Amino acid sequence: MKNTVEIANRFRETILNGTWIANTNYKHQLQNLNWKTAVTPVKNLNTISLLAQHIHYYINGINTVFKGGPLDIKDKFSFDFAPVNSQEEWETFLTRFWNSTEEFASFVEQMPDEKLDQVFVDEKYGTYKRNIDAMIEHSYYHLGQIVLIKKLLAE
Numbered sequence: 001m002k003n004t005v006e007i008a009n010r011f012r013e014t015i016l017n018g019t020w021i022a023n024t025n026y027k028h029q030l031q032n033l034n035w036k037t038a039v040t041p042v043k044n045l046n047t048i049s050l051l052a053q054h055i056h057y058y059i060n061g062i063n064t065v066f067k068g069g070p071l072d073i074k075d076k077f078s079f080d081f082a083p084v085n086s087q088e089e090w091e092t093f094l095t096r097f098w099n100s101t102e103e104f105a106s107f108v109e110q111m112p113d114e115k116l117d118q119v120f121v122d123e124k125y126g127t128y129k130r131n132i133d134a135m136i137e138h139s140y141y142h143l144g145q146i147v148l149i150k151k152l153l154a155e
Contacts, residue, residue, distance in 0.1 A: 003116060007132055008109035014139045015055075015101040022143055026052065027098065029146050035090035039083065042152045046079065049090070051142045051149075053081045056097045058135060059104050066107035071121045108132055 012018065015026045030038070030052060038049040046054070061073030084090050116129035125131060 002109075003113045004111045005109045007116075007129070007136075008105040011108060011132065011136055011139075012101070012105045014136055014143065016098060022140060022147070024143070024147065026055070026101075026139070026143060026146070029143065029150065030094055030097075033090075033150075035084055035087045037150075037153055038090055040153055042149055045145070045149060048146050048149055049084050049093075050079055050081065051146055052097060053093065054078050055139050055142055056093070056100060057081075058138065059097075059100045062131065062135060063100060063104055063107065065121060066104070071125070104135075 010018075013020055013025060017027065018025050019028075030048070033048065035049075038052070039047050041047055057078050058073060061071065064073075065071050084093065111128070116132075117127050120126060120128045120131045
């Protein structure tokens with residue numbers, strides 16, 4: 001199997017359909033979640049909605065680069081989102097999240113393996129592989145937070 005296909009599948013597992021690492025994924029955790037739960041704060045933690053939008057923000061930013069555009073995402077804006085005010089808005093966001101995730105994975109699996117070792121935008125950002133791996137790791141980090149916040153909200 002091509003390395004890029006394997007990495008794309010690892011990314012899909014994190015967001016859409018996997019249970020290998022965390023025994024869950026974003027879609028499993030969020031798909032049937034009521035919007036009110038998603039926006040409910042727990043102490044000083046980010047809400048589930050903000051964490052999901054945060055990951056989506058980075059996926060979209062990298063997708064822009066995959067399409068030949070600039071890397072214009074900034075950490076300081078990665079939690080700045082309009083509030084979700086209804087179940088319809090929540091479900092619309094989730095549809096965009098799943099679609100952006102699949103787009104990201106498709107870009108990765110269509111890459112030649114050699115591209116993984118090429119510079120991603122600028123040498124200071126490392127290689128494509130490093131950035132794709134970081135997206136997977138970053139996603140798992142926040143998935144763990146989402147799982148814990150859901151447990152706290154269920155108490």
